[in-house]
Amino acid sequence: MDLQAGAPKRKPLSGVGRAWRLGTVAAAAGLLVYGSAWGDDDLFPFGPMSQYSFRIDPDGEIRALWVEADLADGSHRRLDISNADDIGVARAELEGQLDRIIADPARLSELADAWARLHSDRPELRRIIVGQDVVELHDGREAGRRTDVFTSWSAVPVAGVNDVVPK
């Protein structure tokens, strides 16, 4: 480095000071390489930088979960699952538990409970419907759309799953 001769410097580092600093860099680099090669998110903060690293087949499908509800005042709405503010959980948690929800739709009552707890000022949820918007792709373009309705739960027993297909 071309430090000008005689330029004011702070006290230089000792050999030990340099050694542990270089060692720390090497250790962190090693962990990062290990994480990228063999680790997963569990290794945070040294896990792989896997944001959007999955590939979607241009002839495949894009699925997006939705949760809709009938409210006590007779209105119908799509709940916001982009964050946990509406029903205490967000899209990622729901998607992770989708199989269990389909196997036991009564679990949806927990969402109604969470809504009631978080929004005591609003009409409660009487019926919850869970499904997915599916965009069918062909050659990377949208070739079709469909809505899959998976299951529903009602505070009072009503008819089956497919009697209300929203939108």
Next chain:
Amino acid sequence: MTGSPPPGLGERVTAWFFPLLPNSRIAVLRAAIYLFVVVDVLVMVNDVVPKASTGAAFYQPVAAARLIHLPEPHEHVVVALRAFLVLAALVAATNRLPRLLGWPIAVGHLIWVLYGMSYGKVDHDHLALLVALFVLPTVGRSHPHDHRADERAGWALRCIQLAVVCTYTLSVWAKVRYGGLDWPTGATLMWAVERRGTFLGEHLVHVPDLLVLAQWVTVLAELAAPLVFFLKGRKLGLAVGFYLSFHLITYAVISIHFLPLVVCWLSFAPLEKIGAKLPGPRVRPSIRRQPAGLGAPGHAVAISGDQAVEAVADPPERRDA
């Protein structure tokens, strides 16, 4: 450097990891990073307290949390941790108590994000910020008017710069690992736009070719990130501007911001110029001002991570005991 024999590889590697950069750059970076910690705790990773209050049902501690036997988050504990981080960071941003506050903030913030990432979803934008918080205390004192060349500052800045660059380059590795070599020709961006697209992004589904092009640009830009270490002055400024625009566009289209990483790009900036303009005990011509901002011939002012600095002022007293 002319006239002296060329240094050996070991010396050059050492010199690269310990660039002589002005202490004042750390002083300004400290203010920015610690102020961002407040934002990070209150806005970016702001769901630790609500998560803690829902009980342990969803708590799945990540490996580091298990390793240090981090107890399950308790609402009162994380509320206290948040209060400490905000108050301590506000004080540390003024360059006071760099070690006494710096180390507890680094550890406290690590615990905070470990909790935040222990509910099934991990953010990948925090590496550089975590590195910054752990290297800043190692510099010791810094002052916006202390423009002396400082190896400690140089190493700390280098670590943050490396973490920034690694975040991009390692993400290419992950794309190859999980998506395959043909990741750029897939429909991942289409997926992102469909699922969390903004008003702007929704228009892009009609031009999938543009999305594929954007995927190629993304991978190439991520792969090219280490080149910033070879750039100086105006070129470096343009390159950093490119990456910041990349994040701005990503935010505009799919509302992904990566702000903790964006803030750490500051480690490449000649922040000492800001320090020199701050009020305070001014000493002789502290740092040379240049009308164009970046780079002027004949002035050895620290501009990039690589460029040595001609420190021009001695502070009134020696600050590093």
